[in-house]
Amino acid sequence: MQEQSKSNKNLFFSEPLQVGKLRVKNRVLLAPLAGVSDVPFRRVCQEQGAGLTYVEMLSATAIRYKNKRTFEMMVRHPSENLLGVQVTGSSAEDVAIAIEQLDALGFDTIDINMGCPVKKVTSAGCGSAILKDPHRVEKTVRLARQSTSLPLSAKIRLGFTREDVNVTDTVSRITLSAADMVTIHGRTRSESYSTPVDCSGVRLGIQSAISSACNSARPIPVTIGNGDIFDIGSARRMREETGCDGIMVSRGALGNPWVFREILEEQTYNPTFAEWHDLVLRHLDYHQAHCGNTPTAAALMRKHLLWYAKGYPGIKALRDTLNRIESLDVAREILKNFATTLAPETPRFVWCDVDGNANKYMYDPKYEMDRQLDRGVGDEDLTPATQEG
Ligand SMILES: Cc1cc2nc3c(=O)[nH]c(=O)nc-3n(C[C@H](O)[C@H](O)[C@H](O)COP(=O)(O)O)c2cc1C
Structure with a gap:
């Protein structure tokens, strides 16, 4: 060892x-x-x-x-x-x-x-x-x-x-x-x-x-x-x-x-909303560079966007919208609009559970992230x- x-x-x-x-x-x-x-x-x-x-x-x-x-x-x-x-x-x-x-x-x-x-x-x-x-x-x-x-x-x-x-x-x-x-x-x-x-x-x-x-x-x-x-x-x-x-x-x-x-x-380490937004947009850019800007590329990216869309107030609605995207540009637009609803310094997972409901959890919600994904x-x-x- x-x-x-x-x-x-x-x-x-x-x-x-x-x-x-x-x-x-x-x-x-x-x-x-x-x-x-x-x-x-x-x-x-x-x-x-x-x-x-x-x-x-x-x-x-x-x-x-x-x-x-x-x-x-x-x-x-x-x-x-x-x-x-x-x-x-x-x-x-x-x-x-x-x-x-x-x-x-x-x-x-x-x-x-x-x-x-x-x-x-x-x-x-x-x-x-x-x-x-x-x-x-x-x-x-x-x-x-x-x-x-x-x-x-x-x-x-x-x-x-x-x-x-x-x-x-x-x-x-x-x-x-x-x-x-x-x-x-x-x-x-x-x-x-x-x-x-x-x-x-x-x-x-x-x-x-x-x-x-x-x-x-x-x-x-x-x-x-x-x-x-x-x-x-x-x-x-x-x-x-x-x-x-x-x-x-x-x-x-x-x-x-x-x-x-x-x-x-x-x-x-709970990223601030600004860091989160930055990284998700960067992932989208890397994804586009690798897969192109096509409906298939958008379909491949959807699962990542759904995994990201957790842990900020009001994020459940964002997840539901991202679940239907057919283009990476639309995903960017949706994220941009969502960004106007939150202060950049909002920390992830601190004020809400994975669905963005305030103060509901008693334990680290990261454990909930994808337990269902079996x-x-x-x-x-x-x-x-x-x-x-
Ligand atoms: C979406 C998904 C894909 C996986 N693909 C592979 C794979 O290609 N090769 C592999 O060795 N394990 C694969 N695994 C198993 C994981 O590497 C890991 O052994 C397993 O999820 C247990 O770790 P966890 O409880 O931390 O998730 C996959 C797991 C998931 C959830």
Whole structure:
């Protein structure tokens, strides 16, 4: 496990992280997020401090057959200093072939997805289905290791179901197959977001990485905790209860890229309305630069706008309007009009709940942000690239 320097002992998350030959500037990563972690969203998260971001999960088959949409998803903006990519596949050989191709495309690190719970993915033997076969876990990482000298990682869950939690064995095999990093999402495949993250399960995985490495005289992989990280409190809890080297933020960044700033500064950060407005407009500009100014681009941006439209007085009405936008210019106009209703210094989440109702909440409403957004078992909503794969 990586030690933090004594000089900065209160700012653990701001310490750099060494992943193989890659130096990551801090310990707060943005997860690969299907349909979400595109260039514009990554850019706003990077600006708020995310140490490492990823292209969303790609299918090994789609990479192998040079699927056009999959290659479009791999586009990197010149401002992106570091960029990871994630792949999944139905056999260790398929994943290794895809990794050879990804290696030549200039990514800084490659992750293997062994955690995706989506039914269409697992029934093709991809994502969390890999966890059901320990030999396949090992073979997948071993062949991947032979296919690239880039920093290599795997993202896993605690097991396929609660009855067959196998995180200790999975992490041991990943460690012995020489991965540089392992990210552990503290849920099983069959658990949805309504099940709170199981930090003790993540801890078991981390202990297994350490003991397997020590017993075999191999380097200890960097360990990353994932699940239910929405703010500095939950980030600290993950760190303290698991001993992880770093954390990966997922739903916590949706509509709240400031979560990186909050965790890195280790104090609650509620943006003022002026900051919020500025960032949302910038995201719109990045989105337009990346996707064009078309109705399709507007449709893709809608989910982000709905996630952003939370936590200021009167914002529910804004959310309802943004839900119907068919052009990015209309979104800008709606935001401009809304801006006339609030003082620039109005802090987010302080005076109201997510819907903008005054003084209703007794706890941090960030926890409410997208608890409902459940890509759990049986979810058929796949990205085109995954479907094609
Ligand atoms: C919209 C969405 C898309 C996701 N896409 C991916 C993906 O492409 N690859 C991946 O490893 N995990 C993906 N995940 C899972 C998250 O990375 C993460 O493991 C999970 O949401 C648990 O973290 P959380 O409780 O903090 O959200 C996705 C999650 C969401 C909500």
